[in-house]
Amino acid sequence: MASIDVSLVVVVHGGGASNISANRKELVREGIARAATEGYKILKAGGSAVDAVEGAVTVLENDPEFNAGYGSVLNVNGDIEMDASIMDGKDLSAGAVSAVRCIANPVKLARLVMEKTPHCFLTGHGAEKFAADMGIPQIPVEKLITERTKKHLEKEKLEKGAQKADCPKKGLRNSGTVGAVALDCKGNLAYATSTGGIVNKMVGRVGDSPCIGAGGYADNNLGAVSTTGHGESILKVNLARLALFHVEQGKTVGEAAELALDYMKSKLKGLGGLILVNKTGDWVAKWTSASMPWAAVKNGKLQAGIDVCETKTRDLPC
Numbered sequence: 001m002a003s004i005d006v007s008l009v010v011v012v013h014g015g016g017a018s019n020i021s022a023n024r025k026e027l028v029r030e031g032i033a034r035a036a037t038e039g040y041k042i043l044k045a046g047g048s049a050v051d052a053v054e055g056a057v058t059v060l061e062n063d064p065e066f067n068a069g070y071g072s073v074l075n076v077n078g079d080i081e082m083d084a085s086i087m088d089g090k091d092l093s094a095g096a097v098s099a100v101r102c103i104a105n106p107v108k109l110a111r112l113v114m115e116k117t118p119h120c121f122l123t124g125h126g127a128e129k130f131a132a133d134m135g136i137p138q139i140p141v142e143k144l145i146t147e148r149t150k151k152h153l154e155k156e157k158l159e160k161g162a163q164k165a166d167c168p169k170k171g172l173r174n175s176g177t178v179g180a181v182a183l184d185c186k187g188n189l190a191y192a193t194s195t196g197g198i199v200n201k202m203v204g205r206v207g208d209s210p211c212i213g214a215g216g217y218a219d220n221n222l223g224a225v226s227t228t229g230h231g232e233s234i235l236k237v238n239l240a241r242l243a244l245f246h247v248e249q250g251k252t253v254g255e256a257a258e259l260a261l262d263y264m265k266s267k268l269k270g271l272g273g274l275i276l277v278n279k280t281g282d283w284v285a286k287w288t289s290a291s292m293p294w295a296a297v298k299n300g301k302l303q304a305g306i307d308v309c310e311t312k313t314r315d316l317p318c
């Protein structure tokens, strides 16, 4: 069924970041545009908002330029532990996984938790056993590790060693978490978020990304949000739900995003970003970190950017 509606919207992000080197910018730009285009293609073919966010996030998990799936950052042991979540705004059903290691696409596992279990959240071994029961292939964790993520961990350890204990680094040094929000032709909203977390994290550290209300939220009556940034700060302010609270209070999507991010910054000095689409298809991408790759498609028009004051627009072939 090809269902074309003016209000089909997909927005994706590739993580709040301190900076993205000039040689990676083009790869990041291409990856983020590919993900948004994939999500929109799914919506245009009559797919649901949940299908679209899963499809868009899968593209980014498979792309080594982003900190999710293949290319996830490494923990203190040089290992990978990934977190992901997904939510359907139609009935508030939600699925999440944390600290999963040997699978390519944590977002797909989160969706299976949502649809095939009576639970919202599976972690560690239990999540991996469930993945095996669902027929998801196990892959050696080394296959998810890249030269770039190995170097990133080495650099982080060196810098941490040189740093005074009472003088923590300022700014957002971790990047690349991915997320998507979508509005489908039936007015359903959904979000998905997926990450390797933060580099050099403790074993077992779980961030905001798999936590419903922090890493994302979707409610057909309000909107859908996916967040990125300093996970501990995002958890403390429940960033995604906080942004939607402001929508509930009658704020525009831009005002709501700004109020929520400013609160996190003023209260905790926490930096981050979010994407938000409301039930009428208004959307925003906002961040307090130095940059955040994002892309959005609405009415066949793709818009994308990385830095503040930078938006590139192009029409997608119908």
Ligand SMILES: NC(=O)C[C@H](N)C(=O)O
Binding pocket: 015, 016, 174, 175, 176, 177, 195, 196, 197, 198, 206, 207, 208, 209, 227, 228, 229, 230, 231, 232, 234
């Ligand atoms: N870059 C990120 O968005 C990291 C993620 N929020 C975490 O703390 O796990």
